[in-house]
Each structure stands twice: as C-alpha cells, then as structure tokens.
Amino acid sequence: MPVEAVMLWNEPNNLSHWDFxxxxxxxxxxxxxxxxxDAVRASNSNMTCVLGGISPIDPxxxxxxxxxxxxxxxxxxxxxxxxxxxxxxxxDQWPEKLDEIxxxxxxxxxxxxxxxxxxxxxxxxxxxxQRTTELILHESPRVHWYSLYDLPKAWPATTRHRxxxxxxxxxxxxxxxxxxxxxxxxxxxxxxxYTPQLGVCQWFHFEDPRLDxxxxxxxxxxxxxxxxxxxWADHHRADSLQWFDRQMLALADFDVTxxxxxxxxxxxxxxxxxxxxxxxxEFADFCAEMTKRYA
Numbered sequence: 001m002p003v004e005a006v007m008l009w010n011e012p013n014n015l016s017h018w019d020f021x022x023x024x025x026x027x028x029x030x031x032x033x034x035x036x037x038d039a040v041r042a043s044n045s046n047m048t049c050v051l052g053g054i055s056p057i058d059p060x061x062x063x064x065x066x067x068x069x070x071x072x073x074x075x076x077x078x079x080x081x082x083x084x085x086x087x088x089x090x091x092d093q094w095p096e097k098l099d100e101i102x103x104x105x106x107x108x109x110x111x112x113x114x115x116x117x118x119x120x121x122x123x124x125x126x127x128x129x130q131r132t133t134e135l136i137l138h139e140s141p142r143v144h145w146y147s148l149y150d151l152p153k154a155w156p157a158t159t160r161h162r163x164x165x166x167x168x169x170x171x172x173x174x175x176x177x178x179x180x181x182x183x184x185x186x187x188x189x190x191x192x193x194y195t196p197q198l199g200v201c202q203w204f205h206f207e208d209p210r211l212d213x214x215x216x217x218x219x220x221x222x223x224x225x226x227x228x229x230x231x232w233a234d235h236h237r238a239d240s241l242q243w244f245d246r247q248m249l250a251l252a253d254f255d256v257t258x259x260x261x262x263x264x265x266x267x268x269x270x271x272x273x274x275x276x277x278x279x280x281x282e283f284a285d286f287c288a289e290m291t292k293r294y295a
Contacts, residue, residue: 002252003295006040006287007112007259008033009052010229011080013061016158017052017261019274026061030068032280036260037073039288044295052261053078053112056087059100066105077105080113080146084128085171091128094135108141112227112257113201115146117174122186125177129187133194142257144201144227145191148214150176155205182213192221199225199255206234207243215250226251229259230294232286233273236264241293248294258294260287 011017012029023029037049051070054061057079065071079101083091101109114136116128129145137143150173151157157172173180177188191198200223204211218226228251234240248256260283267282268275277283 002255003047003258003291004225004255005048005050005076005257006291006295007050007052007078007227007257008036008040008074008287010259010261011055012052013058014055015274017274019270019272019276022269023276026064026068028276028280030065030070032277032283033070034073035280035284036287039284040291043288043292047291047295048076049074050076050078050110050112050257052259053080053110055080055082055113057081057097057100059104062101062104071105071107074107076108076110076141077101078110078112078142081111082113082115084116084124085119086168091131092135094132095139098136098139110142110144111136111140112142112144113146114143115175116187117171118185119171119174125185126187126190129177129190129194133198137194137197142199142225143197144199144225144257145177146201147175147177148200148202148217149178149182149210150174150180152180178217182210188221195222196224199223199227199257201227203229204247206231206237206240208247211247211250215253218254224255225257226254227257227259229261230290231262231273232260232283233262233264235286236266244290244294258290260290 040047040049051074081087083089098109114132116125118125153173177185177191202214230244262273263275263277265271267277269278
C-alpha cells in the first residue's frame, strides 16, 4: 500500500476536533501523540509522521507542542487555512502565515487542508483555487485541496456549534469541486492545471458510497497525492476492517497520507469523538495496527 505518511489527529487546537476544555494544556494530547508516534515507528521505521494539521494557524500552539516534546517525535507539521471563508486574515497573507510557523520550527511545513466554498458563488472558488496555488503550491512540500466532493446535506458537519454558527456552518457543505450529486463546478475544469503537485484531501465516511466514483475522478484529474482518514471511532464498529480494507485497496494508486483521529465514545473521558481517551495507549495501539496493516 502506498501510504507515504501518517498524520496524528486532525486540528488538535480546534474544539471541533479535540476537547481542550477537558485537556486545557494539551498535556494528554501531547503524551498521546508522542506515544502514537513511537508506536507508528515501531511498526514501520521509515514512515513519515506528521502532527495533525492545526486550525487556526497558531504559532503559540506550535510552541506549546515544542515545549511538550511533541515536535521531536514527528517529521513534519501541518496547517489548515480557509481565508475566504472562516479565517480572520486575507488570502494574500498565506506566505506570511506559513512564515509564522517556519520561524519556530525547522521541520517541513505541510498545508494539509486549504479550500474555498461555493456558498456564495462558484467564481469565488475558482479564483481562490488559482490564487492559492500561485501563493503556496511552491512554498510547501505538500498541499492538499479540501475537497473533492461537497458534504452531503443529510450528513452533519464536523464543527463545534452546528446551526448556531449561522452561515459559517452551512459553508461546510460547499467545499467540493464536485456537487453532492457528482456534477462538476467551475473550479473542477481548471483543477488538473495544478496536479499532480496539488493533492486532495477527501474524507470518506464509513461505507461511503462515493468511494469508487471518487477514485475515478481523482485519476481523471491527475491527482497523485491524497489525504484521507481512518477513524479510531469507526474501528469499534462491526466489520470495520472489512471497510478499511476496501477503502485502502481502492486508493492503492495514490500516495496516501492517512490521518488517525476520533475517539470511540465508549473509550473517551466523555462520550464524544473529540474527547481525550481514557487510556492513551489504546490510540497508540490503533495507530500501530493501521500502520502495520496498510503501510
């Protein structure tokens, strides 16, 4: 399996993905990530380990990870940015935002999620794709565009306050260059101008019916690098390995960055996927198992 990297968690400084109200100093997160990195390396000594992409881009959080011994365990750090939709900075500030992190660490800096919604207009997404690639495609060794597909409206967005966010919440459903029904948007017709250097981040839900069509589109667009995830929470479902095997076999032609995240409710300090686990060793074991199985 062409797994080129594993990413340890997703947006750990975002309450939508890690409950830092339960772990206010990120001590549990840091210990868990150090242990998971060691477990991954024990399974595959050559595997690239990446700290989960941060959102917002916060140098103070990276400094905290440095103080708490996390950065010495990983090979790269990553950031996520959506300046045309959620962030309080301008699109042309991308190089500046990258420099804020580069000024702290010498590790490679990945942009593991960047994107623009079509919540307002498809022309905005097309402009965002073109300008973003001009600004950062040659600034980072990995840039993953989020995402291939719009999030189906029947599914919940992984966010903090759901509808209480107003339009900010609904933007989550318009991040794709393909609509929910699989029809192309304007940006899709220019996307191949930037591949294979530009990768894609596409999350697949458990038994996701879009998987095979997604592979066809990615191949058609010339995408080589794909970031996706294997959910620790899904691992506790019946037949989880059957689905993981199918997913990873379908993605065999891509250079995959696998993100490990989401706590099974029964294993969390509280019953929620963002919760710190009761036993951090269990997350490390999951990371080791998946790396050994698919890398």
